Amino acid sequence: MNSAREREVYRWLGGLVSHAGLWPRLVVANGVLTGLIIMGQALLLAHIIQQVVMEGVGVDRLSFPLVGFALLVLMRAGLIFLRDFTAFKAGAAIRVEVRKQLLERFRELGPVGLRRRSAGAWTTTVLEQVEKLHDFYAHYQPQMKIAVFIPTLIFLAAASQDWIVALVFAVTAPLVPVFMILVGRKAAQASQQNFNALARMGGHFLDRLQGLGTLKLFNQAEAEGVAVSRAADRFRQHTMKVLRLAFLSSAVLEFFTALSIALTAVYLGLSYLGHINFGAASEMTLFTGLFLLLLAPEFYQPLRDLGSFYHARAEAIGAGDAILEVLELSNDDQEEAETEARSSYPVQWQGARWVLAKDLTVYSTNTGAKLLDNISFEIYPGQKVAVVGASGAGKTTLVETLLGFHEFGGLLEFDGRDAERLQPENWRRGLTWIGQNPLLIQGTVRENVTLGRPELDDHAVHSALVWSQAWEFVERLPQGIDTPLQEEGSSLSVGQAQRIALARAMAHKQDEPPAGLFIMDEPTASLDRYSEARVHQALRKLTRQSTVFMVTHRFDLLDDVDTILVMDHGRIVEQGTLATLKQDSVIFNRLLAEWEGEQA
Amino acid sequence: MMHELWPFLKLYRHQAGRLSLGMLLAFITLAASVSLLALSGWFITATAIAGLSFATAQSFNFFTPGAGVRGFSILRTAGRYFDRLVSHDATFRLLAWLRTWFYYRLLPFSAGELSIWRKGELLNRLVADIDALDQLYLRLLSPIFVAFLATLTLGALLAVFNADIAVLIGTVLMVLLIVTPFVVYQTSRKPGEAMAHQQSEMRTRLLDYLGGQAELLIFDAEQRYRDELRHKERELLQSQEKMAWYAGLSQAMLMLAAGATVLLVMYLAAEAVHKNYIDGPVMTLMVLGTLAAFEAFHMLPGAFRFLGYTRTSARRLHEVVKTPSRIVFPDEEHSLPDISQGSVTLDNIWFRYPNGLEDTVKGLSLQVEPGEHVAILGRTGCGKSTLYRLLTRDWDPDRGVIKIDSHLLESYNEVQLRQGMRVVPQRVHVFEGTLRDNLKIGDPDASDGKLYQLLKDLELSHMAHSPQDLLNIWLGAGGVRLSGGEARRLGIARALLQPAPLLLLDEPTEGLDTVTANRVMQGILKAAEGRTLLLITHRRTALEHMDRIVRMDAGKLL
The missing domain is CATH 1.20.1560.10 (ABC transporter type 1, transmembrane domain)
Incomplete structure (x- = not known):
C-alpha cells in the first residue's frame, strides 16, 4: 500500500x-x-x-x-x-x-x-x-x-x-x-x-x-x-x-x-x-x-x-x-440520481406481459466490453419466444438485463412502462425466472422451496416437488421435505438441485394468477433425458397463459415457439419462426446443423 | 482438555531450546523490573534514614545499590529487547514447523477427499486453526510460566527478610495463579463456544445471501434474508459483549487481588517494622516489589480466554489428521510393471459420493484399447467427471473393476499410477508463482525452450513479448489472473510436458472459442499420437479425429 x-x-x-x-x-x-x-x-x-x-x-x-x-x-x-x-x-x-x-x-x-x-x-x-x-x-x-x-x-x-x-x-x-x-x-x-x-x-x-x-x-x-x-x-x-x-x-x-x-x-x-x-x-x-x-x-x-x-x-x-x-465499487455513478426519479408506487401487472426492447446496449462493468449491442425486439402478451446462439453470444446477459441486473442503454418497456422508471421490486413483480445454475440455500428442502413465501403449507410444497420431478428423491430422504441440504459433502447432484429450484419457481407462483413473464435460461440443461422431457411437459402446461422468454439449445423443442431470436456476438442477427428461419437464415441453420450433428 | 492440546504441545519440543530461552528472557525482564523498583525503594528509604545524621550519611555505601539500580535498568532494557526477538523468532519457526507437519499429514488424502474440505471454506478455517496454535506459546504458555516463576521468586525474596510474610504472600499468589485461569476459562467457555458457532452460522448465511442474490431478488426474499443477517450479527455481538463483560470482570478481579495483596503486605510489613522484625527500607522493598510483580499476572486472564478458542482449533485439526484416508495405495516396493500400454477396462462400475442421495455412476462398462482415442460425450451432471475421478483414484468405485494394462487400478503404487497417466482436471489450480513454476509441476526438469514451445502450441504466448518475460509472469493472488480458458490451457500444458501412455482430459476446451478450441485440440492430438487418449467433454468441437465417441447419460453409457 x-x-x-x-x-x-x-x-x-x-x-x-x-x-x-x-x-x-x-x-x-x-x-x-x-x-x-x-x-x-x-x-x-x-x-x-x-x-x-x-x-x-x-x-x-x-x-x-x-x-x-x-x-x-x-x-x-x-x-x-x-x-x-x-x-x-x-x-x-x-x-x-x-x-x-x-x-x-x-x-x-x-x-x-x-x-x-x-x-x-x-x-x-x-x-x-x-x-x-x-x-x-x-x-x-x-x-x-x-x-x-x-x-x-x-x-x-x-x-x-x-x-x-x-x-x-x-x-x-x-x-x-x-x-x-x-x-x-x-x-x-x-x-x-x-x-x-x-x-x-x-x-x-x-x-x-x-x-x-x-x-x-x-x-x-x-x-x-x-x-x-x-x-x-x-x-x-x-x-x-x-x-x-x-x-x-x-x-x-x-x-x-x-x-x-x-x-x-x-x-x-x-x-x-x-x-x-x-x-x-x-x-x-x-x-x-x-x-x-x-x-x-x-x-x-x-x-x-x-x-x-x-x-x-x-x-x-x-x-x-x-x-x-x-x-x-459501483456499477454506475449516476445510479443514485436515477433512483430518485423512479416511481415507488406499486405497479399492478395484469396477465401476460408485453415486452419491448429498443437499441438495448449493455457494457461489462469489469472490462468495459460491449456485451449487448443495440438489441431490439418486441414480445406480445402470451407469446413464446426462444433465444438461441453459440455460447458467449450474450444470451445470458440478455436474460439478466430483462431481470434488471444490468445497467443498460436504450429502451426497455414492460406493458408500455419504461423499466428504468420502475423500482426494482416493481419490475420483478409477476415475473418468474429459472436459471442455469440453481442455487440452493443452506436449509431444508422446504426452506428452499418456500424461499420468499414462508407461508406455504405442506400441500403446496409437496405438489410443487411432484410437479418438478423432485418428489421421487425427496420422498426417499431421511426426513422428507424437512431434510437439511448440506453444502459440505454435496448431497445433491446438479440435476437434483435443478429440480428443487424448479419446484421453487413453481411454488412461488402457483396460487397467484399465472405469471406475467416467464424467463428461463436453459432450465433443463443438467437433467438427464428422461427427466428433461417430463419437466418440459410440465413447464409447457404451467406457462400456457404467460409470456415466455426462454434461452435454449434444444432445437427439437422449437416447434411450438412463436418467435426465435438468433444471437451472435451480442446482437440479434436473425429472427423469425422456425419455418422461416429454416428457409433463409445463415447462422440459425449453422447452429441447427451443429446441433443435429451432436445428436447423431 | 489436555488430550486435545497435547499432540500440539508435543510438537513444541522441536523448538524447545528457543522457546525456553524466550520464557527465560521474559522472566529475566520481569525480575529485573521488579528488582529495579524494589531496590530503588529500598535505596531511597535507607538513604533517607541515614541522612538523618551526618555520621551515618557519610559512612553510607551508596555505590553497591547505585550499581545495582543501573545494572537492573540495563538488564531490563536488554531483557525486553531480546525477549521479543527470541520469542518472535521461535514463533515463526514453530509456524513453519506446524505448517509443514500439517501439510505432510494431508498428503495421504486423495484429491477427491481434499475437495470436500475445499468446499465451504473449511480449508481456510484449518489454516486459521494452525495460526491459533502458533499463538499458543506466546499467549498461553509463556505468561503462565512467567507468572509461576515470578511467584516463586517473589516468595524467595520476601523469605530472605521475613518468612511469615513470604509464606503468606506466596500462598496468596499461588492460589491466584490456580484460581484465575480456572474461573476465566469456565466463565468464558460458553460464550466463546457460542461465538464460534454464531460466526460460522453467519458465514453460511452470508455465503447464501451473496451467492443467491439473483434468486433472493426474484423470489422477493432479499429483505427478509438481510434482516436475518442483521439478526445473526446482533446475536454474535451479544456473545462478544458477554465475553467483554467477563474479560473486564476478570481484569477487575485481578486488580482487586493485586490491590488487596499490596495492602496486606503493607499492613504486615508495617507491623513487622513496628515490632522491629524488619528494617524500614525492607518494608519499602517488600511493598514496591509486590506492586511490580503483579505485572506478571496481567497476561493471565487473556491467556485463558484464548484457551477455549485454541482448544476448538486443536480439536478440529486433530479430527482431520486422525481421519484415515479411504484411498490407499500399495507400497513403493512392488513388482508390478509400470503402465506402458495405456489400455483401460471399466467393468460394471457403480459409485455414489459420500452423503450422495443416489448413485452417480450406474453400472458403466467400457473397454479402451492401447493407443485408442476415445471421447466420452455427455451433459452436465451425467457422471462423466466422476468417471475421471474414478480413473485418477480421487475416489474408488463402490462396485466394479477398473483395470489399466490388464492390472487392477488399485494394484499400482501412486508413483506408477501418476507416471503412467497424465491428466487435465476440470478445475485447474493456478499456483502463486511464475508461469514457469506452474508449468514445471508437470516436469521439474523441463527446459525454458521446451516450455515456451508448448505455450506457443497452445496459443498462450501472447501474454508477453519475450520468452523470458512470458515464463516469469507472476500468477495467482497478487499476480496476473488467468481467464478460465487460459487456466485450462495451462493445465493442458502441464499434462503434455511429459506425456504418459494414458492421457485423461476433463473438458479441455471449455471456455475456448471454436477456433482456439480446434487449435488446442490439434496440439493435444499431436501429443497423444501413439498414446491412449480419453477425452471427457460436453462439446462436439473437434471430435472428428477421435477414433470413437461414446455418449453418457444418467451415469451410464448409451
Whole structure:
C-alpha cells in the first residue's frame, strides 16, 4: 500500500468514529481517571511508608490511609471493568455500521456486480476484515489521547514537588512526541511487516493446500512439502531482519522507563545523604521521594501501552483498505440520481406481459466490453419466444438485463412502462425466472422451496416437488421435505438441485394468477433425458397463459415457439419462426446443423 | 482438555531450546523490573534514614545499590529487547514447523477427499486453526510460566527478610495463579463456544445471501434474508459483549487481588517494622516489589480466554489428521510393471459420493484399447467427471473393476499410477508463482525452450513479448489472473510436458472459442499420437479425429 492510499484509509477510519457516539470518549475519560487514581495510590503508599518508617507510627493509627488505599483499589477495579465494556461498545458500534454499509453496497452491486469476486472473498471482507477494525476504535484511538493526558498530569505533579525530578521528566518530555513518531513509524512498520509476512505466508500455505490435489496428480506433493517449509523459513528470516530494528523502538521506551526510575532513585538517595545540595531534595521527606519514584514508571506506561496497540492500527489500515475498496465499487455513478426519479408506487401487472426492447446496449462493468449491442425486439402478451446462439453470444446477459441486473442503454418497456422508471421490486413483480445454475440455500428442502413465501403449507410444497420431478428423491430422504441440504459433502447432484429450484419457481407462483413473464435460461440443461422431457411437459402446461422468454439449445423443442431470436456476438442477427428461419437464415441453420450433428 | 492440546504441545519440543530461552528472557525482564523498583525503594528509604545524621550519611555505601539500580535498568532494557526477538523468532519457526507437519499429514488424502474440505471454506478455517496454535506459546504458555516463576521468586525474596510474610504472600499468589485461569476459562467457555458457532452460522448465511442474490431478488426474499443477517450479527455481538463483560470482570478481579495483596503486605510489613522484625527500607522493598510483580499476572486472564478458542482449533485439526484416508495405495516396493500400454477396462462400475442421495455412476462398462482415442460425450451432471475421478483414484468405485494394462487400478503404487497417466482436471489450480513454476509441476526438469514451445502450441504466448518475460509472469493472488480458458490451457500444458501412455482430459476446451478450441485440440492430438487418449467433454468441437465417441447419460453409457 502506498502512503497516499494509507492516508486515505486512515482518514476514512477516522471519519467513522462519529458512529460510535459517546463510547470512545468514555474510554478516554476512563483512562484519565485511572491515571488520577494511580497517582492517588502512589500518594497514599508513600504516606504510609513515611509514617511507619520515618515517624514510627503504628499500623493501628494508619487505618485512615489504609482504608483510603483500599477504596482507590476498588475504584480502579471498577474502572478497569468499565474500560473493557466501553471499549467493546465503541468497537462494536463501528463494526455494525461498516457491515451495514457493506451489505448496502452488495445490494447495489446486484447479482451481476457481485460476480467480480467469489462469495468467499466477499464474506471474508464482511466477517474477518470488519472484525479487525475493532481494536483500532476500542483501544488504539482512545490510547492516543490517554498517552497525551497522563504524562502531562504526572509532569505537573512532579513539578510541584521537585524541579530536578521534573527536569528528568521534562528532558524526556520533548522527546516523547519525538518517540511517539519514532515508535509510531517503527512500531507501525514492524507490525505492518509482521502482519504482511504472516498474511503472505498464510496465503502461500493455503494456496499449496488448495492445489494439493494437483500436486499429487503430478507426483510433486512430497517435493512441494520441502518448498513449503523453505518458504516459511525465508519469510521468517526476512521478517526478523525488519523486526530486529523495529524492536529497538520499544526497547528505547523500556530504557526510558528504567532510566527515569534509576535516575530518580540515585538523585534522591544522594540528596538524602547530602551529597547533592541543589534542588528541593535536601529538605525533601521520604514521602515526596517515594511518591516521585512511583510516578516515574507511570509517566511512560501510557506510551508503552500505545506501542502494544500498534498492531491494531496496522491491522485496521490493512482491513480498512480492503473494505474501502469494496465500498468504492459501483456499477454506475449516476445510479443514485436515477433512483430518485423512479416511481415507488406499486405497479399492478395484469396477465401476460408485453415486452419491448429498443437499441438495448449493455457494457461489462469489469472490462468495459460491449456485451449487448443495440438489441431490439418486441414480445406480445402470451407469446413464446426462444433465444438461441453459440455460447458467449450474450444470451445470458440478455436474460439478466430483462431481470434488471444490468445497467443498460436504450429502451426497455414492460406493458408500455419504461423499466428504468420502475423500482426494482416493481419490475420483478409477476415475473418468474429459472436459471442455469440453481442455487440452493443452506436449509431444508422446504426452506428452499418456500424461499420468499414462508407461508406455504405442506400441500403446496409437496405438489410443487411432484410437479418438478423432485418428489421421487425427496420422498426417499431421511426426513422428507424437512431434510437439511448440506453444502459440505454435496448431497445433491446438479440435476437434483435443478429440480428443487424448479419446484421453487413453481411454488412461488402457483396460487397467484399465472405469471406475467416467464424467463428461463436453459432450465433443463443438467437433467438427464428422461427427466428433461417430463419437466418440459410440465413447464409447457404451467406457462400456457404467460409470456415466455426462454434461452435454449434444444432445437427439437422449437416447434411450438412463436418467435426465435438468433444471437451472435451480442446482437440479434436473425429472427423469425422456425419455418422461416429454416428457409433463409445463415447462422440459425449453422447452429441447427451443429446441433443435429451432436445428436447423431 | 489436555488430550486435545497435547499432540500440539508435543510438537513444541522441536523448538524447545528457543522457546525456553524466550520464557527465560521474559522472566529475566520481569525480575529485573521488579528488582529495579524494589531496590530503588529500598535505596531511597535507607538513604533517607541515614541522612538523618551526618555520621551515618557519610559512612553510607551508596555505590553497591547505585550499581545495582543501573545494572537492573540495563538488564531490563536488554531483557525486553531480546525477549521479543527470541520469542518472535521461535514463533515463526514453530509456524513453519506446524505448517509443514500439517501439510505432510494431508498428503495421504486423495484429491477427491481434499475437495470436500475445499468446499465451504473449511480449508481456510484449518489454516486459521494452525495460526491459533502458533499463538499458543506466546499467549498461553509463556505468561503462565512467567507468572509461576515470578511467584516463586517473589516468595524467595520476601523469605530472605521475613518468612511469615513470604509464606503468606506466596500462598496468596499461588492460589491466584490456580484460581484465575480456572474461573476465566469456565466463565468464558460458553460464550466463546457460542461465538464460534454464531460466526460460522453467519458465514453460511452470508455465503447464501451473496451467492443467491439473483434468486433472493426474484423470489422477493432479499429483505427478509438481510434482516436475518442483521439478526445473526446482533446475536454474535451479544456473545462478544458477554465475553467483554467477563474479560473486564476478570481484569477487575485481578486488580482487586493485586490491590488487596499490596495492602496486606503493607499492613504486615508495617507491623513487622513496628515490632522491629524488619528494617524500614525492607518494608519499602517488600511493598514496591509486590506492586511490580503483579505485572506478571496481567497476561493471565487473556491467556485463558484464548484457551477455549485454541482448544476448538486443536480439536478440529486433530479430527482431520486422525481421519484415515479411504484411498490407499500399495507400497513403493512392488513388482508390478509400470503402465506402458495405456489400455483401460471399466467393468460394471457403480459409485455414489459420500452423503450422495443416489448413485452417480450406474453400472458403466467400457473397454479402451492401447493407443485408442476415445471421447466420452455427455451433459452436465451425467457422471462423466466422476468417471475421471474414478480413473485418477480421487475416489474408488463402490462396485466394479477398473483395470489399466490388464492390472487392477488399485494394484499400482501412486508413483506408477501418476507416471503412467497424465491428466487435465476440470478445475485447474493456478499456483502463486511464475508461469514457469506452474508449468514445471508437470516436469521439474523441463527446459525454458521446451516450455515456451508448448505455450506457443497452445496459443498462450501472447501474454508477453519475450520468452523470458512470458515464463516469469507472476500468477495467482497478487499476480496476473488467468481467464478460465487460459487456466485450462495451462493445465493442458502441464499434462503434455511429459506425456504418459494414458492421457485423461476433463473438458479441455471449455471456455475456448471454436477456433482456439480446434487449435488446442490439434496440439493435444499431436501429443497423444501413439498414446491412449480419453477425452471427457460436453462439446462436439473437434471430435472428428477421435477414433470413437461414446455418449453418457444418467451415469451410464448409451
